[in-house]
Amino acid sequence: MLITILATIVVLGVLILVHELGHFVTAKLADIAVPRFSIGLGPKLWGFRRGETEYVISWLPLGGYVKMAGMEEMEPIEGKADRSETTGVAGASDVGLLTEGDGRARPGPRDFESKSLPVRMVVISAGVLMNLLFAVVVFAAGALIWGVEQEPEATIPALTAEELPPGTESLLAVPRGARVVEAGGETIENWGDLRDALILASPGPLTLRFDAAAPVTIEVPANDTARSRLILALNPDRPPVIGQVVDGLPADKAGLLPGDRILAVAGEPVDSWQALVAAVRARPGEVTDLTIERGGRVLDVRVTPEPEEISTDGEGKETIGRIGAAPFVPRDRPGPVGALGHGVARTWDTAKIIVGFLGDLITGNASPRSLGGPILIGQLSGEVARAGIEAFLGFMALFSVNLAVLNLLPIPVLDGGHLLFLVIEAVRGRALSYEQRVRFTQVGFVIVLAIMVWAIANDVLRLFGI
Secondary structure (H helix, E strand, O other), X not given: OHHHHHHHHHHHHHHHHHHHHHHHHHHHHOOOOOOEEEEEEEEEEXXXXXXXXXXXXXXXXXXXXXXXXXXXXXXXXXXXXXXXXXXXXXXXXXXXXXXXXXXXXOOOOOOHHHOOHHHHHHHHHHHHHHHHHHHHHHHHHHHHHHOEEOOOOOEOOOOOOOOOOOOOHHHHHOOOOOEEEEEOOEEOOOHHHXXXXXXXXXXXXXXXXXXXXXXXXXXXOOOHHHHHHHHHHOOOOOOOEEEEEOOOOHHHHOOOOOOOEEEEEOOEEOOOHHHHHHHHHOOOOOOEEEEEEEOOEEEEEEEOOEEEEEEOOOOOXXXXXXXXXXXXXXXXXXXXXXXXXXXXXXXHHHHHHHHHHHHHHHHOOOOHHHOOOHHHHHHHHHHHHHHOHHHHHHHHHHHHHHHHHHOOOOOEOEHHHHHHHHHHHHHHOOOOXXXXXXXXXXXXXXXXXXXXXXXXXXXXXXXOXX
C-alpha cells in the first residue's frame, strides 16, 4: 500500500509540475504577471513567496494551476479573491481553478490579454508541449540506458479456441509460424506493427494476409478485455526464458532468476512462453512444481501462482494465476540520435492510440466504462513501481502523453478550450466577449466535472468487481 501511495504521488506530482512549468516559463518569458504557481487544487497546504509569485502545494493532488493576470473569464467559477492580487488561470490540468479579475476594461501591460495572439497561443500550448517533451526524453533515456526491445516477426503462434475471443476463430485455420504481412490493408513488418494495428483497428471485420497461408477475416472486439485477449493470444512464440522477476511476487519468492529457462510446469513440458503463461494461469493458488534450467543445471522449484480476478468477455469474472515474471526479450542499443528518434516515434505512436480511443468513445465503439480516474491511476502506479524503474518511467511517459492529448480537447477550462477561444479570435478578428467566455467556461467546467465523476465512479465499481 505504501508503495502504491508513494508511486501515485510521484506520478501525479511530477507530471503536474512538468505541465505547469510549461505555462509558467513561457508566461515569464512573455512578461505576463504570475501571482501563483500551485501543485494541487483547493486550499493551500504549504508555500512560500519569491518575487511576485507565490509557490504553493495545495490539498487536492488532482491538478495544478498557474495564475496569470488578465484571464477573468474563470472568475465566476472561482469567485473573487483579494483584489490586491492580479490573477488568472491557464493549464491543461487547471480544471475548476479559481481566477480573479479586477474589473479593468483594458488589460494592463503585464496581463495575458495584452499580449499578441501568437504569444498567447504559445503560453497556452506550453503545458501540453512540455508533457510531450517529457515523454520523448523519458523514452529516449530508456533506450539509451536499457536499449530498445527487438520486435520479432509477426508469426502466428500455436492457438487454441479457449485463447481466442468470439469472432476470431478463423485464426485457428492458420498454420503455426505463418507470418502476417498485411492487416486491414496496412503492411506489417513485425509484431509491433501488428499489435498497433489491432489496438487502433475499429471494431468489426479486419482481414489479415499471410506469406504462406490463405487470408482470414476476423471480428475485432469492441470490448477492451476481449481485444487484449486477442493481442495476448497472437503474441509471437518466445522461448520460456525469464527476463525479469517482479519483487515480492511468487516468482521472486520461489527464487526464480532472470535467465532461467522453464522446461516443465507440473511435469508437463513447455516449449514457449505462451505455453508457460497458459499453464500458470490455469493454477491460481495451487502449489506448482517447475523444472528449470540454470547455468547448465536442471533444478526443481516450487511456486504458488497468485490468484487474480479478471473480467471475461461478458459480464462475468475469471480467476487466473500469475507469478510475476516477464520473458527475456533481445534489445538493440541505439546511439543518442537513434534513441531520440525512438523517443519521438514512441510518443507519436502513443498519441495516435489515445486519439483513436477517444474517437471510439465518441462514436460509441468503445465503452465509457473504459475511462479511469485517480484510483485506477494509483493502482497502475503501484503495479509498475513494483515492476522496476524502467516500467515505472515508461508508465509516466505514457501517462504524460495521455494528459497532453486529453488536455487538447476543445473544452473550455482545458488548454484546448483556451486555444479554441484564440482560434475564434483569429478568425473573427476580435475576441469573444467576456460574457461569452464566461458562459462557455461554465459549460466546460460542468462537462469536465461530469467526466471526472464518471471516471471516479468507474474506479469504485472496479474495486467492487462490478
